[in-house]
Amino acid sequence: MAQTAGHPVPSRSQLKWHEAELGVVFHYDLHVFDGKKYGQGNNRITPVADYNIFNPEHLDTDQWVVAAKNAGAKFAVLTATHETGFALYQSDVNPYCLKAVKWRDGKGDIVRDFVNSCRKYGIMPGIYVGIRWNSLLGIHNFKAQGEGVFARNRQQWYKQMCEKMVEELCTRYGDLFLIWFDGGADDPEGDGPDVLPVVTKYQPDCLFYHNVQRADFRWGGSETGTVAYPCWSSFPQPYSHHKQSDSDEEHLLLLKHGDPNGKYWVPAMADTPLRGAEGRHEWxxxxxxxxxVYPLTDLMNMYRKSVGRNATLILGLTPDPSGLLPAGDSLRLKEFGDAVLERFATPLKSVKGSGNRLELKLGKETEIHSCIIQEDISKGERIRRYKVEAKVDGMWQTVCEGESVGHKRIQQFPSLKTKVVRLTVVEAVDVPDVLNFSVYGGEK
Structure with missing residues (x-):
């Protein structure tokens, strides 16, 4: 973790995280094929009766990844394992994997297919490893159920199996953008496997999320696809959360907002399933x-309240039993990607520079309704308070103001006509360095 002038700055991998702005995570597991509504509590404790229900006859990871790319995603993550414990690749240490099923004569490797598709279409690949729950092996909240020597031996065996699985995933598929441990990987001094050294050794440039030792980004405190405001990338500790703090209200508030005086760079993630409308919330x-499937208006609102609040948005996508992403989901992703480009790709005017004030001269009276501000976060988050003003009838009028900026701040305000707009940094901890100050007009 680097620091500049006493405040934290992102690593090169974390800069890529910010610049990506949008990613997706594909959830796939045995229970997709049982034709039933998913019940997470039961799924965590009841093994799937017949793992040969896994039979995605038309599986096409190219189709998945193209749909993600159409949404504007720069990275994609696949659940290599989730709460059943079943692995979507050819594991040599976990027999509960694609080797065990009849599909593709036991030779399928969806992780490999997925990574190849990502590279084919210019998407950075990531892998999600679910080890907190394993219904087949009786692992509940990281812990092997039972007491005495039997349970302790199973716990130790499970920890070692997880470490070896992570080594397989880190060494077989080339460079990865991130490794994501669902609910963390727990404390290696307690019930958790010691996975950080494995990732550090074999994937030194990979983002690690997370255990009690380190998180390269943090959960933003909800699964709504939004983060609270202000949302700082700095954080008082080098990890995100753990099983003891999951329900701690004070820590939840910290996850949502970060800490402007924090010593560590742990930026926020805003995640939500695409199928989260109409009272549903299905990963x-x-x-x-x-x-x-969320309507486009909801997705655009999420974009403004995640990417536009200095967080990275991750949408959960759900391939169906045939092995394809449903057509309606793919269509909505394309609509979303097109809408973001249409709305934010072409500003009326942009400027960058250092100092406490930047001015945009529009040349003629023009209607505006929103702006984007971006700091050079390679030097840290320097801005603490700012305001944006427009000159109307010869007088400066404040149209919006705020606190954190970070990688990107998007703000809307009531439409007005002006020839000149200015950004004033009211408070900063160092000389402000603005990479982009842009204004927008036309349709909101």
Missing amino acids: FWEPGDEDA
Whole structure:
């Protein structure tokens, strides 16, 4: 973790995280094929009766990744394992994997297919490893159930198996953008496997999320696809959260906002499933959920309240039992990507520079309704308070103001006509360095 002038700055990998702005995570597991509504509590404790229900006859990871790219995603993550414990690759240490099923004669490797598709279409690949729950092996909240020597021996064996699985995933598929441990990987001094040294050794440039030792980004405190404001990238500790702090209200508030005086760079993630409308919140495909895809207006609102609040947005996508992303989901992703480009790709005017004030001269009276501000975060978050003003009838009028800027701040305000707009940094901890100050007009 580097520091400049006493405040934290991102690593090169964390800069890529910010610049990506949008990613996706594909959830796929055995219960997608049982034709039932997903019940997480039961799924965590009841093994799937017949793992040969896994049979995605038309599986096409190219189709998945193209849909993500159409949304504007720069990275994609696949659940190599989730709460059943079943692994979507050819594991030599976990027999509960694609070697065990009849699909593709036991030779399928969806992780490899997925990574190849990502590289084919210019998307950075990531892998999600679910080890907190394993219904087959009786692992509940990281812990092997039972007491005495039997349980302790199973716990130790499980920790070692997880470490070896992570080594397999880190060494077989080339460079990875991130490794994501669902709910963390827990404390290696307690119930958790010691996975950080494995990732550090074999994937030194990979983002690590997370255990009690380190998090290269943090959960933003909800699964709404939004973060609270202000949202700082700095944080008082080098990790995100752990099983003891999951329900701690004070820590939840910290996850949502960060800490402007924090010593560590741990930026926020805003995640949500695409199928989260109509009272649903589904990370996995389920029958009858076609109407639960978020409408475009909701997705654009999420974009403004995640990417536009200095966080990275991750949408959860759900391939169906045939092995394809449903057509309605793919269409909505394309609509979303097109809408973001249409709305934010072409500003009326842009400027960059150092100092406490930047001015945009529009040349003629023009209607504006929003702006984007971006700091050079390679030097840290320097801005603490700012305001944006427009000259109307010869007088400067404040149109918006705020606190944190970071990688990107998007603000809307009531439409008005002006020839000149200015950004004033009211308070900063060092000389402000603005990479981009842009204003927008036309349709909101």
